[in-house]
Amino acid sequence: MYTEEELKHGLTTQVFGSKLFVYDSIDSTNACAKTFANKGAEEGSIVIADHQTAGRGRFGRTWLAESGSSLLFSVIIRPTFRTDKIGLLPLFAATGIALAVETVTGMQCECKWPNDILINKKKCCGILMESTSRQNKLDYAIIGIGLNVNQRNFLGELEDKATSLRSECGIEFSRRNVFRQIMMSLESLYTDVSKGDFSTVLMEWKARATMFGRRIALTQDADVIDGIAIALASDGGLVVKTETCQRVFHAGDVTIVKQ
Ligand code: BTN
Numbered sequence: 001m002y003t004e005e006e007l008k009h010g011l012t013t014q015v016f017g018s019k020l021f022v023y024d025s026i027d028s029t030n031a032c033a034k035t036f037a038n039k040g041a042e043e044g045s046i047v048i049a050d051h052q053t054a055g056r057g058r059f060g061r062t063w064l065a066e067s068g069s070s071l072l073f074s075v076i077i078r079p080t081f082r083t084d085k086i087g088l089l090p091l092f093a094a095t096g097i098a099l100a101v102e103t104v105t106g107m108q109c110e111c112k113w114p115n116d117i118l119i120n121k122k123k124c125c126g127i128l129m130e131s132t133s134r135q136n137k138l139d140y141a142i143i144g145i146g147l148n149v150n151q152r153n154f155l156g157e158l159e160d161k162a163t164s165l166r167s168e169c170g171i172e173f174s175r176r177n178v179f180r181q182i183m184m185s186l187e188s189l190y191t192d193v194s195k196g197d198f199s200t201v202l203m204e205w206k207a208r209a210t211m212f213g214r215r216i217a218l219t220q221d222a223d224v225i226d227g228i229a230i231a232l233a234s235d236g237g238l239v240v241k242t243e244t245c246q247r248v249f250h251a252g253d254v255t256i257v258k259q
Contacts, residue, residue, distance in 0.1 A: 001050050001068070002176070011180050015044035016075065016187040023047070025067075027054040030128055030144035033074035037132075037140040041076050044187075048073035048179070055146065058115075058128055059253075069150040069164070071175050075143040075186070081196035083133045086141070087236030087250060088198045090115035093127045093143045095204045096186035101125070101147075104181050105169050111208040113229075113238050113254055117147075122163035124148050145182070149175050206232065211256055216240065218252040229254070 004022045011017050019042060026032055026049040033047040049072050055063035065072055079089075091114070098109035098117050101124070110118040115127040128144035148164035150172050165173050189201055206212075211229040218225040218240060227242035237248040 002048060006176055007048065007179060009176070011183060013044075013183045013187045016183040016190070017044065017046050018042070019045040021045070021047045023049040025049060025051040025053060028052055028056050028144075029072055029074040030056055030130055030142050033076050033142045033144070034130065034132075037076045037142060043076060043078040045076045046073055056128055056144070057126060057146075063126060063128075063146050065146055065148070066151050069148070069166075071145065071147040071149055071179055071182075073145055073179070075145070076140055077143065077190070077194075078140045079138055079194050079196075081138070081194075083136050083138055084235060085196055085198070086131055086133070086138065087114075088201070089131070089141055089143070089193075089236075090127055090129045091205045091232075091236055092189060092193050092198065092201045093129065093145065093186070094125075095201045095208075096189050097125055097127070097145065097147065097182055098208055099189075099204065100178065100181040100185040101165065103185070104173060104178050105165050107165075107168055109208055110210055111205050113209065113211060113232070114236070114251070119163055119165075119168045122168075123161060124163050124165060124168070147178065147182075149173050149178055202232070211254060215257040217255045217257055218249055219255075220249070220252045225249070225252075226257070 004020050029047040029049050051067040057063040094111050094115045107119050116123050117125040125147040131141035132139045150166045151164040154162040216229045227240040230239040230241050233239050233248045237250045239248050
């Protein structure tokens with residue numbers, strides 16, 4: 001369990017974490033952050049919980065996380081740029097978290113389009129971005145972060161796909177310290193991002209992306225698109241060259257096809 005005092009201790013950020021809403025158990029930190037954002041919660045406010053009873057993943061999936069061993073939180077941001085840059089926000093979040101995880105673990109992270117973070121090819125963090133806009137301007141965005149910190153076991157099909165910082169490094173991490181590092185890393189990137197400048201984010205994200213030039217399968221609902229991941233589009237989409245054409249995708253699950 002966290003307390004607000006513990007999380008605030010040593011936190012030197014000005015905006016990220018300036019307001020903390022701390023829960024032992026909640027349905028979903030994203031759902032709660034949305035309610036607060038609609039009531040005017042300020043930029044940088046965080047909803048954090050030890051346990052979620054209805055954690056949400058991408059594409060309406062459920063996000064399950066063992067109580068007490070993950071970081072489960074949502075950040076409210078209110079950037080003023082136009083909505084055509086929304087697709088870059090997941091890359092901002094993924095880059096900030098990857099940099100923080102690398103600092104605390106000393107391990108190299110991989111960024112997988114659009115917003116997963118892997119260590120040694122296994123997913124350690126999922127990000128769920130939800131936003132609301134009016135007349136081409138973002139009202140707010142919620143960055144929901146589920147980071148596996150100290151889990152020891154991943155059962156069933158997750159065994160080959162998921163990991164935690166502890167599983168990769170063999171040591172237990174203080175969730176408070178990891179949280180603090182993420183706050184610092186996001187805030188440092190956000191100075192430019194809030195003005196619509198994603199150049200540092202894109203440079204750091206691309207340096208950690210391994211899918212470009214490789215054959216991928218991109219799954220969207222029942223469709224599976226087979227092609228080569230060519231590049232990142234300027235709006236954050238993924239440019240894929242199939243046998244018949246070149247297309248930009250803005251959502252989907254990507255698997256690198258072993259050849
Ligand atoms: C994914 O499907 O990979 C994204 C998972 C995001 C899960 C986090 S946990 C904290 C926040 N609250 C939620 O309900 N979901 C996100």
